[in-house]
Amino acid sequence: MxxxxxxxxxxxxxxxxxxxxxxxxxxxxxxxxxxxxxxxxxxxxxxxxxxxxxxxxxxxxxxxxxxxxxxKASPGTTLYVSTSGDDGNDCTITETCRTVQRAIDVATTDDEIHVAEGTYTVTAGTVITVSKTVKLRGGWNADFTARDPDLYPTTLDAQRQGRVVYIIGLGASPTIEGFTITGGNAGVEDNYRGMGGGIYSRAAAPIIQNNIITDNIASTVAMGFGGGLYLDYAPASSVISGNQILSNTASTSTDTNGFGGGLYLNYSAAIVSGNTISGNINNSTAGGGHGGGVYLSLGNPTLDGNRIISNTSSGGGGGLYVSRSAPFTLTNNIIAQNRAAYTGGGILVWGGGGYPASGVLINNTFAQNNLGNGGEGVFASNDTTLTLTNNIIVSHTYGIYIISPATATADYTLFYGNTNDTAGSVTSTHEVSGDPLFVNPAGWDYHIQVTSPAVNSGTFNGAPATDFEGDPRPYDCFVDIGADENTASDQCRRIYLPLIMKNY
Ligand SMILES: [Ca+2]
Ligand SMILES: [Ca+2]
Missing domain, CATH: 1.20.58 (Methane Monooxygenase Hydroxylase; Chain G, domain 1)
Structure with a gap:
């Protein structure tokens, strides 16, 4: 009325x-x-x-x-998919569809698709293709009254018959959330063969969050790029957040190369945050290639608050390989226990061919990336410029190894337990030393203890406002070095309380 x-x-x-x-x-x-x-x-x-x-x-x-x-009907209709559904239905809550693809085909812009627990697969080819802005959410119980992806795992499994998720569409921004994405093999696909075993996205701005992306392969017979995910031409509004990207392989072929076991970004400006990227391999056999965990090619992505731990490269860049990205930004990441057969166990950066690389690395923790021959925490060569601030770099053969004409400036670095802290063209100022006192590195817990020399020893200059887990930075008046800001320290109180007391 x-x-x-x-x-x-x-x-x-x-x-x-x-x-x-x-x-x-x-x-x-x-x-x-x-x-x-x-x-x-x-x-x-x-x-x-x-x-x-x-x-x-x-x-x-x-x-x-x-x-x-x-x-006019408001946008944002919800469609429902369950393993007891039928694709002849209209995907309503009482008459669900059987396949996720059917719901995607029926959906219009801004619709939500709720998918109930269970495993969804196809006999051949891609499990789902998305080219519109829809929100796909897995992890619902059978009657759609509760959602918890841990309790109600919702699995998209390609069973090695193809890629799991194919996102194609200029300007489309689909959300993929709460799924287990597994069994992908992009080596048998006609579209972008060998790229993105779990997910391949081109010219779209996907929001990929809180998924488990595991046991996918980009190619079993030839060169592979991005075992878990491949983002091609993804703009800055693209988000890869809170995912577990585990045990994916770029290539399993014995005589060709693999690039980016977990994740490959090409010409992308995506925000990659809060993911655990672990156990990924760029090439699982004798083949070469680079980037055990992550491969960045061109573009200017931001990686914040990720745990890139225990990935393996058969060439360079155990945790991360960066080729000609400018600028790329690394903040609050824990890059640890990665292995490279040749160079750059933690991170390898290379610029050249008219495309320089430049990186800004602030408040990261590099530790124990010395498990292969490439025992460098940070390695760079050719046309590369790196600026490092407030980083912990411990337990490497070389902490920072820069081959001229590449250059690096490092300010407020905590070095400890490296055979050599720096080598080559590195300018290092305000160095801090001493055991950073990680809580439990063997259990991948790289929090620093309250008595760590990293606590309150960093600079405010460029420090992110929160740490890798969202704690405020600075805490206790001063900035800590590394990815973690310790929230138990009370140096401020100890310093200032007596001054205040004097007034009484
Ligand atoms: Ca502090
Ligand atoms: Ca913290």
């Missing part, structure tokens, strides 16, 4: 405005084109009537438009 009243009022006001403007226009026209003849009054009346009719017509048009707007 209120809506109708408002509509009527709006219509009246519009009528008044239109009629007033029409009247003014009419009088002006008459003044210009009519002489002071005897026909003037008659013409004036006729034109007044025409103007009135025009105005009434316009008001009716506006009212009709308002009415249409009010009755």
């Amino acid at each position: 209120w809506l109708d009243l408002r509509k009527a009022l709006t219509a009246f006001l519009l009528y008044d405005i239109l009629w007033s403007s029409n009247r003014i226009a009419y009088h002006e026209t008459v003044r210009l084109f009519l002489s002071n003849s005897g026909e003037e009054k008659m013409k004036s009346r006729t034109r007044h009537l025409a103007s009135l009719l025009t105005a009434v017509f316009l008001v009716l048009l506006v009212a009709a438009a308002l009415a249409t707007r009010g009755t």
Whole structure:
């Protein structure tokens, strides 16, 4: 009722405005084109009537438009999929569809698709193809009254018959959330073969969050890129957040290369945050390639708060390989226990061929990336410039190894337990030393203890406002070095309390 009243009022006001403007226009026209003849009054009346009719017509048009707007179904319809469904249904909560693809095909922009627990697969090819902005959410119980992906695992399994998820579409921004994405093999796909075993996305801005992406392969027979995920031309609005990207392989072929076991970004500016990227391998056999955990190619992505632990490269860059990305940004990441057969156990950065690489690395923790021959925490060569601030770099053969003409400047680095802290063209200032006192590195717990020399030893310059787990930084007045800000320290109180007490 209120809506109708408002509509009527709006219509009246519009009528008044239109009629007033029409009247003014009419009088002006008459003044210009009519002489002071005897026909003037008659013409004036006729034109007044025409103007009135025009105005009434316009008001009716506006009212009709308002009415249409009010009755149109609002976007954001929810569609339902369960293993007991039928694709002949309309994907309602009582008559669910059987396949996720059917719901995607039926959906329109901004619709949600709720998928109940169970395993969804296909006999051949891709499990799902998405080219519209829809929100796919797994982890629902059977009657859609509760959602918890841990309790109600919802699995998309390609059974090595193809890729699991294929996202294609300029401007589309689909959400993929709460699924287990597994069994992918992009080596048998016609589209972008060998790229993105679990997920391949091209020219879209996907939101991929809180999934388990595990045991996918980009290629079993040739070069592979991005075992778990491959993002191609993903803009800055793309998000890869809170996923567990575990035990994926770029290539299992014995005589070719694999690049990016867990994740490969090409020409992308995506935000990659809060993921655990672990146990991934760029090439699981004798083949070469780079980037055990992550491979960044061109573009300028941001990696924040990720745990990149225990990945393996058969070439360079055990945790991360960066090729010609400028600038890329690493903040709050824990990069530990990664292995590279040749160079850069933690991270290897290379710029060249007219495409320089430059990176900004702030408040990261590099530890124990010395398990292969590439025992460097941070390695860079060729046309590369790195700026490091507030990083912990411990237990490497070389902490930072830079081969000229590449350069690195490091400020407020905590070095400890490296055979050599720096080598090559590195300028290091405000170094801090001493055992960082990680809580339990063997259990991948790289929190620092309250007595760590990293506590309150960093610079405010560029430090992110929160740490890898969302704690405020600075805590206790000063910035800590590394990915963790310790929230048990009380140096502030100990320093300032006596000063305040003096006043009494
Ligand atoms: Ca602090
Ligand atoms: Ca913390």
